Amino acid sequence: MRLLLINPNISDSVSALILAEAQRSAAPGTEIDVVTAPLGVAYIETRFEALIGAYATAQLAGEHHAGYDAVVVAAFGDPGLTALREVLPVPVTGLTEAALASAHLLGHRISVIAISQRIQAWYREIIEGYGFGSRLASIRALDRPLASIGGIQDAHAAALKALAERAVDEDGAEVIVLAGAPLAGLARSLHGQLPVPVVDGVSSAVRHAETLVALQPGRALHGSFAAPPAKPHQGLPAAIARLLHAGRR
Amino acid sequence: MRLLLINPNISDSVSALILAEAQRSAAPGTEIDVVTAPLGVAYIETRFEALIGAYATAQLAGEHHAGYDAVVVAAFGDPGLTALREVLPVPVTGLTEAALASAHLLGHRISVIAISQRIQAWYREIIEGYGFGSRLASIRALDRPLASIGGIQDAHAAALKALAERAVDEDGAEVIVLAGAPLAGLARSLHGQLPVPVVDGVSSAVRHAETLVALQPGRALHGSFAAPPAKPHQGLPAAIARLLHAGRR
Amino acid sequence: MRLLLINPNISDSVSALILAEAQRSAAPGTEIDVVTAPLGVAYIETRFEALIGAYATAQLAGEHHAGYDAVVVAAFGDPGLTALREVLPVPVTGLTEAALASAHLLGHRISVIAISQRIQAWYREIIEGYGFGSRLASIRALDRPLASIGGIQDAHAAALKALAERAVDEDGAEVIVLAGAPLAGLARSLHGQLPVPVVDGVSSAVRHAETLVALQPGRALHGSFAAPPAKPHQGLPAAIARLLHAGRR
Amino acid sequence: MRLLLINPNISDSVSALILAEAQRSAAPGTEIDVVTAPLGVAYIETRFEALIGAYATAQLAGEHHAGYDAVVVAAFGDPGLTALREVLPVPVTGLTEAALASAHLLGHRISVIAISQRIQAWYREIIEGYGFGSRLASIRALDRPLASIGGIQDAHAAALKALAERAVDEDGAEVIVLAGAPLAGLARSLHGQLPVPVVDGVSSAVRHAETLVALQPGRALHGSFAAPPAKPHQGLPAAIARLLHAGRR
Amino acid sequence: MRLLLINPNISDSVSALILAEAQRSAAPGTEIDVVTAPLGVAYIETRFEALIGAYATAQLAGEHHAGYDAVVVAAFGDPGLTALREVLPVPVTGLTEAALASAHLLGHRISVIAISQRIQAWYREIIEGYGFGSRLASIRALDRPLASIGGIQDAHAAALKALAERAVDEDGAEVIVLAGAPLAGLARSLHGQLPVPVVDGVSSAVRHAETLVALQPGRALHGSFAAPPAKPHQGLPAAIARLLHAGRR
């Protein structure tokens, strides 16, 4: 099985973290590739940056998806995920959606630990849009400058663990989600150090993508996740235009 | 006062409908300009098409917003609206948001009349995301091929009116929203022919944009609609990059 | 265009504040009149006081609405608003509904700043009844005696500003609504002093009333905002009885 | 124990139905009095009529409550109920609230059978305002002219029973509430004829009022159901002014 | 009238508290019997303990219900209640459901005072499952070891009262529910000492059970509270098997 993970941001150091955790998590025989956005920002905290990241993700998906069994949008917040689900011929998931899929099997109230104050509002909108608002105990986030996006989990491990502990003690969290590709692998490092189960987006996405391939549930030919109806278009990059057509194949 | 209306689609015929209704609706002294997306699809029905439209809207806003007092995303579904609200230095609204602002002042239960079956799921997600789910009586839509996107309201006026009547009779609609820029002006044509108030997105957006300019509520310097924090970026079109910086001015 | 603003309370000093802000906010050519309740309390904080204010509002509307293009219930909490919408032949709005219509175009999470602790429960019920509960970040209120209802914004300006700042910092407010006719004009005074947009009920109601007149959406002849069905009545004041009949004209 | 039931409408024939069912339902030793509004409409179907009925109810409560152990607002929709709860020194309930208290002890999904099409929107708002929206299976209503408000249950018994049967079969109703004082006693007549439990507002209100008296839960001296704070008033009928003061005794 | 109260736990001391408060609360002529679970735990705090308590309750109901007019599950959390409603030929209620029925007639926002930190999550699930989530102001609980389950209200009366006061002051509680059979009678002891109405589960359940018997609403022969359809079974205790059949009589 071959999985394509798309980093919607320009951060090669984060792509390296994603690849490492994905390879540690994958079942034997699963091959992982990670591609990094050639255009965009270092990491997404806002709706506008997510708009950019979604477009970059769509372009990368259009260029690279051929030959893969499933695709993962490898940023918490899942920019472009539901759009890609309409046009890709294979299963697609994202870090938020997959982390929630794991978390809701482990406890009822879920807290999300995030890397910046600003990122919280966007995360909340995505989680509520997925219908998980009633299960969200809290989002807690670092409140300090991030010197290096690829080095957050090393530089701030103690602070991140302390945020998780406060989520358990003060917010009633029964499961912790460590949110954001820059934290890929941190759940593994913290194993046994928190009093509730801890979930990571990358490993969840890899495992759930494998499951979706294995279950062979079939494609949507009807409803809002079927391919968009044919209509005139112009001026689109070839990779985007290809997806508009590919969905209908 | 100068308003910029952005058609996120490539349809010049729809831009003409938007301009005509906007000019009919604007207060004396308001100048209206409409720009049309150079890249994209004929009309947006799906999340993937909205992803494209949002990116095109952002580019157009970056290129053209200077000198305008407010900006309107002139497609129902408001692709890119909340993202632009973070980065534009002036008020911004969209057809869905503005139509709901009018409709909720006229009745409690709101029905939306749409141009295609497929478009309904996307509309519903947007309306629920705005928190108006509990006031949505129904969405009803045409179920026939659309020969010409600019000619829908002429070709299907009777069918659209019949959908509105069914929304009143069967769904308990107390207000009708005629959804989509291709229907701009239809509420005016139907005046007095439906038993409940009827709202149009373009005229609502123009009027509410004028109100936001007049009220001078101030900009967001804090919270999720403040400008995105500064961070590295690369490879972005100049118009997009400018917005990333402009928001922080 | 002529607008009738009804102060449901007996406070002439508040009527003067309403008139001043309404005149500052109205478009050129709009004439404003404010009438004050001859019976009632100084200001409404509770459901029982709102019951009284709603009845006074209905009487005033019955006596005075002729010749006006729209009517505004000029108290936050909108006593009698949805009832009047059934019987008046012209658009009608209120300070809460109109402030929410402005606020939801400016940000997602809305905080309301109020003049007394007791008033908060009633405000919350009204806002939730309008379906805006999911967008309400908080209500914060003064907790001190109000020597003069017409002088609150002068006497407590700093405290009110501090409440708004706490709503932004602690509750995540993205828009502030300064609630209550006694605060009419305060948003204007605070311009540029708060880090998020600030909305005022009176100016919002005047502007949205103008918009509803301009849009000409048509009247409800069907559904729950059509005129009440004819039936026997007795003992009603002439102004109330007139409204029962007027709605059916 | 003495209970005061207030008919907010001018219909003596309905007051007679209320009295008869209340007396059949009351525990031994409970005395029942019913007072009828001197001003108002024949029956309430709309928000505007409810505004009138609430004011009439408040006046009657102010005039008559002395010497009673509890008060019942004897119209479905409970006009004025939550307002009176602030000012009366004894427990107060209403037909809707009490019927829901019975119904939610008998099944999860509740359907309401009503006397007119128009009345449904108002009922739904009240029930949702009480927080019972998620348990409401449906509201179904007669769709024919009502010749005599006091004679509805005789004239339309078969149609009302058929509506209840459809609510069970098509809407999944697990409990039926026969709504409206004009239907007082009908649940008793239909005993054994419907396949799910059937609840009546008047008998429920009488029984629950007795329970509230017996439980002696104590009065609200704090929060939104304590008496309104003292403040200037003018022009109020003596009975209304007395309640403003009485609550603070 | 004869009422059967089932203590799902093995605590005879709590059964004694239940019996005493039930007898003080019952109307003249009502006979009360309390049975205690022969198997189970001292008191239920968790879902697993509730699973055990529900099974014990079902067995006790099967063995003892004959000859009673109504049955009460006498533990807050109501283990087995909705299951028993399907199979018992008489009305059945529980402490949580009945306390909520009382509380929602006394105020809008309800706080629950509980005997242990751990018990809160289970209580919240039950209350939300009943559809009362929107009316729950808070759950507050003791955070100390419970030496004797039958002696909690004596040992911790001051702490429990302090929790109620904090619920009023900090959470906006308008009604207090003292939760759990071990607190049976405490509301009576605290009469007049709290600034909002106080409700007790046992007295509420006794009174509401009497009301359900008096109202004679009829049994469910259709829908999800009718008796389970006949089907093969094996290995069941006689008392459980009897209920499977009894419901269909």
Add this chain to the structure above:
Amino acid sequence: MRLLLINPNISDSVSALILAEAQRSAAPGTEIDVVTAPLGVAYIETRFEALIGAYATAQLAGEHHAGYDAVVVAAFGDPGLTALREVLPVPVTGLTEAALASAHLLGHRISVIAISQRIQAWYREIIEGYGFGSRLASIRALDRPLASIGGIQDAHAAALKALAERAVDEDGAEVIVLAGAPLAGLARSLHGQLPVPVVDGVSSAVRHAETLVALQPGRALHGSFAAPPAKPHQGLPAAIARLLHAGRR
């Protein structure tokens, strides 16, 4: 890896279906065992039957869980699942929870196809309790006698497929869940015959159980899924008592 699947019902024929589908779905190297309840009913349709099934499941888990890496409650409705999560030292899931975890990765609106009319209310309660109510498009069910519980999918394959097609066409289902262990394997048989993805509970549960084992998220030592606090108990079967203690190890 070793998985224990518990059939809470007495139906050996269904256990055989469960085993076959589980073995087809499991990853290489996963060993599957299925145990069948010695006491209970043929299949669970109601809350009372679920109460029995939950107790049987707990007993089987207590007797058999040692040596397994994860446990699956192999009935749709997941009787006993959240209770077992408190006491088992390994991950546990159930058919409903796991099917929803798969389905929400495939589309937004989910419809459930069930084997009997009566079973729908129970399913709906469970799904809403998990917080998935907003994503449930519909539940549709067979309405005919079930001659043999193990033979349903053979006898009624066409009717079940037709229900799924109606859920897509009339209810807007974007994913279909074939509900109930008696339908184990049907999704596989219907592969490619429905226009939207189709999900099966048994294969989902097996795959997600494997994922939970692989992710090693850690156990709950705090919060509502930690082991129940120690307290007196009596009269419990050894297998149940063992679980009370085992959770605290």
